[in-house]
Amino acid sequence: MRRNDSAAEKGRAGSGRRRSVFVLLAAALLTLSACGRPTPPAGGSDAAGSAGIPTGGSLPAGSQTLPLPSDGNPGGFDFERRTVLLNSGYEMPINGLGTYSLHGDECRSSVRSALESGVRLIDTASAYGNEEEIGEAIRQAIADGIVTREELFVTTKIYPGSEMADPEKAIQACLDRLDIGYVDLMLLHHPDPNDVKAYKAMERFVKEGKIRSIGLSNWYVEELTEFLPQVDITPAPVQNEIHPYYQENDVIPFIQEKGIVVQGWYPLGGRGHTAELLGDPVISEIAEAHGVSSAQVILRWNLQKGVVVIPGSGNPDHIRENTQLYHFELTEVEMNRINALDRNEKYDWY
Numbered sequence: 299m300r301r302n303d304s305a306a307e308k309g310r311a312g313s314g315r316r317r318s319v320f321v322l323l324a325a326a327l328l329t330l331s332a333c334g335r336p337t338p339p340a341g342g343s344d345a346a347g348s349a350g351i352p353t354g355g356s357l358p359a360g361s362q363t364l365p366l367p368s369d370g371n372p373g374g375f376d377f378e379r380r381t382v383l384l385n386s387g388y389e390m391p392i393n394g395l396g397t398y399s400l401h402g403d404e405c406r407s408s409v410r411s412a413l414e415s416g417v418r419l420i421d422t423a424s425a426y427g428n429e430e431e432i433g434e435a436i437r438q439a440i441a442d443g444i445v446t447r448e449e450l451f452v453t454t455k456i457y458p459g460s461e462m463a464d465p466e467k468a469i470q471a472c473l474d475r476l477d478i479g480y481v482d483l484m485l486l487h488h489p490d491p492n493d494v495k496a497y498k499a500m501e502r503f504v505k506e507g508k509i510r511s512i513g514l515s516n517w518y519v520e521e522l523t524e525f526l527p528q529v530d531i532t533p534a535p536v537q538n539e540i541h542p543y544y545q546e547n548d549v550i551p552f553i554q555e556k557g558i559v560v561q562g563w564y565p566l567g568g569r570g571h572t573a574e575l576l577g578d579p580v581i582s583e584i585a586e587a588h589g590v591s592s593a594q595v596i597l598r599w600n601l602q603k604g605v606v607v608i609p610g611s612g613n614p615d616h617i618r619e620n621t622q623l624y625h626f627e628l629t630e631v632e633m634n635r636i637n638a639l640d641r642n643e644k645y646d647w648y
């Protein structure tokens with residue numbers, strides 16, 4: 299993923315930025331897009347380049363890209379490139395693969411399927427215990443000519459407790475396990491007594507060029523308010539639990555107004571909770587109206603709210619389906635019907 303230096307300057311400017319900054323970032327990306335990026339061929343077959351967009355050949359059925367949603371674009375997403383410009387100056391794909399609970403061959407083949415389906419954002423964490431498999435799958439895909447390192451965006455996270463107590467060691471261990479040169483994005487997985495110290499260690503790795511962007515996970519309004527004044531680099535994204543039954547409608551605008559991108563985990567409710575969410579009558583009805591699946595409706599709802607999605611899957615058909623989010627658009631009425639499903643029902647403790 300390539301870098302835009304003016305956006306990076308903004309990212310270093312500390313906290314307290316407003317939506318106007320976000321508009322500027324979006325404008326910067328538009329300018330950059332106009333002068334630098336490859337133009338997508340007509341008919342929905344996407345250009346390659348560094349956008350996390352599939353290279354070569356035609357996209358799977360149903361993957362044409364519509365223009366920006368008519369009901370707004372709160373995340374400043376580029377729906378044609380399927381990316382967002384982070385305040386670090388790097389582009390991040392707006393849909394990816396989550397790898398929590400994927401291990402061994404299932405993990406390697408899921409990453410391979412995702413890369414072959416055009417996914418360019420892979421989300422892992424030290425705590426998932428699968429960084430080595432992910433690194434192997436990525437190196438193999440690069441060797442096989444499926445993707446280049448520069449086209450990819452790999453996220454990992456360091457965990458509270460002993461990792462954040464000795465953050466340099468934990469960060470270097472992630473880099474070593476992945477073994478893909480640099481990490482595109484590293485997050486603190488949760489708040490911790492040593493979180494500021496750990497974040498400052500990540501800042502040093504950014505300066506050394508070993509990590510490109512840094513951010514937070516499971517930080518909400520109170521935690522962000524306390525944390526942001528203590529660090530130099532504004533987090534690029536914040537990754538929190540977000541799905542139709544737990545929408546965080548108070549937290550999302552708070553984060554976006556600071557020029558920070560919001561990323562959602564458990565977009566489909568997480569393992570053990572997907573059946574109820576995917577079978578929800580409102581979501582099912584909207585899915586039927588558009589001729590797509592409930593999963594696609596939920597993922598598209600997130601994108602139209604400006605939330606980056608990283609659905610987890612070990613099923614190649616699901617992985618492919620979860621990339622086909624750009625050929626339909628939810629109406630304002632449909633968005634509001636899904637917004638009305640919020641139950642403040644969290645499926646994990648953090």
Ligand SMILES: NC(=O)c1ccc[n+]([C@@H]2O[C@H](COP(=O)([O-])OP(=O)(O)OC[C@H]3O[C@@H](n4cnc5c(N)ncnc54)[C@H](OP(=O)(O)O)[C@@H]3O)[C@@H](O)[C@H]2O)c1
Nearest residue numbers: 396397398563564565566567568593609610611612613616
């Ligand atoms: N930062 C954090 O604290 C945190 C916490 C949790 C998760 N995460 C990240 O967020 C990612 C997403 O969370 P998750 O994977 O736990 O939960 P999820 O994406 O909400 O749901 C995954 C489940 O949905 C199923 N699924 C996926 N696509 C589907 C489709 N198109 N149709 C039907 N079912 C589908 C999967 O089954 P199949 O395998 O059969 O497709 C799997 O059982 C994780 O993988 C991880 O990278 C971060």
